[in-house]
Amino acid sequence: MLGKQKIEESIIEAVKKVKTTNPMAGSITNAVTMNFVANAQLAVGGSAAMVYLPDEGEFLANAGGAMYINVGTLLPIYEETLERTGKVLHEKNKSWVLDPVAIGIGSFRTKILKRFKDFKPTIIRGNASEIIALAGLWKLDGGTSTSQVRGVDSTNLVDDAKTAAIELAKWTGGAVVASGEEDLVTDGNTVVYSKGGSDLMEKITGAGCSLGGVMAVYSAVTTPFIAALTGTQIYNLAGKRAKKRAEGPGSFQVAFLDELYKATSQDIANNYFEIKEDVK
Amino acid sequence: MLGKQKIEESIIEAVKKVKTTNPMAGSITNAVTMNFVANAQLAVGGSAAMVYLPDEGEFLANAGGAMYINVGTLLPIYEETLERTGKVLHEKNKSWVLDPVAIGIGSFRTKILKRFKDFKPTIIRGNASEIIALAGLWKLDGGTSTSQVRGVDSTNLVDDAKTAAIELAKWTGGAVVASGEEDLVTDGNTVVYSKGGSDLMEKITGAGCSLGGVMAVYSAVTTPFIAALTGTQIYNLAGKRAKKRAEGPGSFQVAFLDELYKATSQDIANNYFEIKEDVK
Amino acid sequence: MLGKQKIEESIIEAVKKVKTTNPMAGSITNAVTMNFVANAQLAVGGSAAMVYLPDEGEFLANAGGAMYINVGTLLPIYEETLERTGKVLHEKNKSWVLDPVAIGIGSFRTKILKRFKDFKPTIIRGNASEIIALAGLWKLDGGTSTSQVRGVDSTNLVDDAKTAAIELAKWTGGAVVASGEEDLVTDGNTVVYSKGGSDLMEKITGAGCSLGGVMAVYSAVTTPFIAALTGTQIYNLAGKRAKKRAEGPGSFQVAFLDELYKATSQDIANNYFEIKEDVK
Numbered sequence: 001m002l003g004k005q006k007i008e009e010s011i012i013e014a015v016k017k018v019k020t021t022n023p024m025a026g027s028i029t030n031a032v033t034m035n036f037v038a039n040a041q042l043a044v045g046g047s048a049a050m051v052y053l054p055d056e057g058e059f060l061a062n063a064g065g066a067m068y069i070n071v072g073t074l075l076p077i078y079e080e081t082l083e084r085t086g087k088v089l090h091e092k093n094k095s096w097v098l099d100p101v102a103i104g105i106g107s108f109r110t111k112i113l114k115r116f117k118d119f120k121p122t123i124i125r126g127n128a129s130e131i132i133a134l135a136g137l138w139k140l141d142g143g144t145s146t147s148q149v150r151g152v153d154s155t156n157l158v159d160d161a162k163t164a165a166i167e168l169a170k171w172t173g174g175a176v177v178a179s180g181e182e183d184l185v186t187d188g189n190t191v192v193y194s195k196g197g198s199d200l201m202e203k204i205t206g207a208g209c210s211l212g213g214v215m216a217v218y219s220a221v222t223t224p225f226i227a228a229l230t231g232t233q234i235y236n237l238a239g240k241r242a243k244k245r246a247e248g249p250g251s252f253q254v255a256f257l258d259e260l261y262k263a264t265s266q267d268i269a270n271n272y273f274e275i276k277e278d279v280k
Numbered sequence: 281m282l283g284k285q286k287i288e289e290s291i292i293e294a295v296k297k298v299k300t301t302n303p304m305a306g307s308i309t310n311a312v313t314m315n316f317v318a319n320a321q322l323a324v325g326g327s328a329a330m331v332y333l334p335d336e337g338e339f340l341a342n343a344g345g346a347m348y349i350n351v352g353t354l355l356p357i358y359e360e361t362l363e364r365t366g367k368v369l370h371e372k373n374k375s376w377v378l379d380p381v382a383i384g385i386g387s388f389r390t391k392i393l394k395r396f397k398d399f400k401p402t403i404i405r406g407n408a409s410e411i412i413a414l415a416g417l418w419k420l421d422g423g424t425s426t427s428q429v430r431g432v433d434s435t436n437l438v439d440d441a442k443t444a445a446i447e448l449a450k451w452t453g454g455a456v457v458a459s460g461e462e463d464l465v466t467d468g469n470t471v472v473y474s475k476g477g478s479d480l481m482e483k484i485t486g487a488g489c490s491l492g493g494v495m496a497v498y499s500a501v502t503t504p505f506i507a508a509l510t511g512t513q514i515y516n517l518a519g520k521r522a523k524k525r526a527e528g529p530g531s532f533q534v535a536f537l538d539e540l541y542k543a544t545s546q547d548i549a550n551n552y553f554e555i556k557e558d559v560k
Numbered sequence: 561m562l563g564k565q566k567i568e569e570s571i572i573e574a575v576k577k578v579k580t581t582n583p584m585a586g587s588i589t590n591a592v593t594m595n596f597v598a599n600a601q602l603a604v605g606g607s608a609a610m611v612y613l614p615d616e617g618e619f620l621a622n623a624g625g626a627m628y629i630n631v632g633t634l635l636p637i638y639e640e641t642l643e644r645t646g647k648v649l650h651e652k653n654k655s656w657v658l659d660p661v662a663i664g665i666g667s668f669r670t671k672i673l674k675r676f677k678d679f680k681p682t683i684i685r686g687n688a689s690e691i692i693a694l695a696g697l698w699k700l701d702g703g704t705s706t707s708q709v710r711g712v713d714s715t716n717l718v719d720d721a722k723t724a725a726i727e728l729a730k731w732t733g734g735a736v737v738a739s740g741e742e743d744l745v746t747d748g749n750t751v752v753y754s755k756g757g758s759d760l761m762e763k764i765t766g767a768g769c770s771l772g773g774v775m776a777v778y779s780a781v782t783t784p785f786i787a788a789l790t791g792t793q794i795y796n797l798a799g800k801r802a803k804k805r806a807e808g809p810g811s812f813q814v815a816f817l818d819e820l821y822k823a824t825s826q827d828i829a830n831n832y833f834e835i836k837e838d839v840k
Binding site: 310311312313315316352353354355356382385386387388389482483484485486526527528529530531533534 | 591594595598599602603608609610611612613615616619620635637813814815816817818819820821822
């Protein structure tokens, strides 16, 4: 098990490395929030590129430091794009983040999410309901056989997803994040809870998606667990700070991007988190 | 005919009900403004989800409280998606809002908009030129046989669209809104004019689209006429207030989302509107 | 060769003409930044419309004052849409701006960019690496045979692209812009450098794309060279001013749209630029 001090040092290192090396994390992601994803990735020091086509997905999988895949607004071409891109990511052992948004809506989404079990995403990020539903789809412990997801909102609490998150992480060998009022981050061995954020994060679209994109940026320079936790920490910090400057969701979104940009590595590491459990 | 006081009470009730029940209004909408649509829907207290695929459109039509369909940036798959989704909405008697944006551009847009005559949208929202052109396409009184729409801009005044709006509302049994400097809202029996807004609303993209999305949220909890009017009222109020805080279209857009979020039910009901006509 | 005073007068005239005539510049552009492109076009006084389908592309090519084509997030339908739209633009001698973003990623992007050589874009705008790669693809002097583009970022300096820019402009008979810390604008005869902007422009997505969209708006009312330079000048001015009001990329983006809207024709003409070279 990693000690708290070692984790904080690793966070600091990851944040600095992204700012100095500007890693590219390409995305195949939903159209509603792709602008916000790209802007968040740039704000933390990464580089962004979004594509739809199969050979372009393969190109980014090969050329980028990591990748972000979000199944939000699927198009017909994605059947081929996601299959071919996922294969490259898996075969080349590339870091990638999966956001199983709106799992349970539509047959193609279900098919592709099932398929991703073989491609073992390095980081899986979703709300509690999505994490539970994905574990169920992959027939892992802690999952449920039917999705309780309503569109893109969670109807479960983060702790309901703990077993599912741990089992998913054990399967992939990577990290899993269940986002909520507190955020749970696990690598299957250690369970960490990160706090902060703001109620306004639920009043803007793309907080979760862009968090996944930012985790992909960090995963280009560090381990899945540290990448997942660093992304979670900077989001909780920036959310808390942005809330103080905001009059509503419009000004919150603006302030949030500013705070992502301004946050120092030390502040990100110092945002409150606790190691609640050593699984094994 | 509804009296002014009864209308105001219904507006107050609709606003409160949305904030307490957080209804989901899924969208099939144009890519340019889908982020703004989702953020506006969240700001007033609703929930948002956007899709492209046929079975996902059907899913949202069945699962959501209402739906928003905007024919802005059509894709090939929309031929099937809009047909199947429209059918479910009509057969299940679900509330849905149609934005016939850019009517007249392209043959597929014309075909699908003709087809929507059978599916009877609960609320139709457009600028004056779009309302006139849609009535024309549906061979109703007040319409013109050829579109005078130039891209997405109106070349007509709201009052030019009055007959078209009334006839459309009579056909659908729902409500119709012609947006302009003043906004005309009718259910085919009563014609109401709502005032406010700002000249900066024409300097940002998506003011009209997001208004349609917000009307869809309200239509999940009230009648088409009250939903259409409540959406129009909160837009006129938030536009007026945002203008005071804005230096230009960038800060206007931010302030506008804030004001959508902050507006109280009482303020929304109290925004100036007048019942100018009792049609029958 | 145009003198500096004549150029400034032409810029002033172009800015005023856009504000009074509100020209429509339709776009086929990438999904990540299309909202920002539209908002920038509106902020300077133009009108915007984005489409995906072949007959809608043709419609905009015929109906609009100019067009903007960005090959950012290609979709399968674009094969037909870009071919048919490009043909109309060329045959009808319409002004259009090409942004060869991410040239080198994927085989379809390469194919369509090769094809555009025949359609002779009125203005080509890219970063230095993209301009060099496009000249290479078109087998013109100053180009390289293999792309050194990494995703959407430039790895070259603007002056490295000078020969490529001049040769491209000579081929098209229009103007070429290589964006960078300084921006190079040429019509193949005169080379002008425009200064200003902000380091934060690299920390938001869409600065380059929206500049292309704004140039398209100006190209509806003036020559390619003046349109390219006017767009570059207003971007450098607004970037410099927005930087002063910004705490980070979020508030920068907001302030930037405000400043595009507020900039006077005189201020735009007065932004620093120098005529460094008379090519012939």
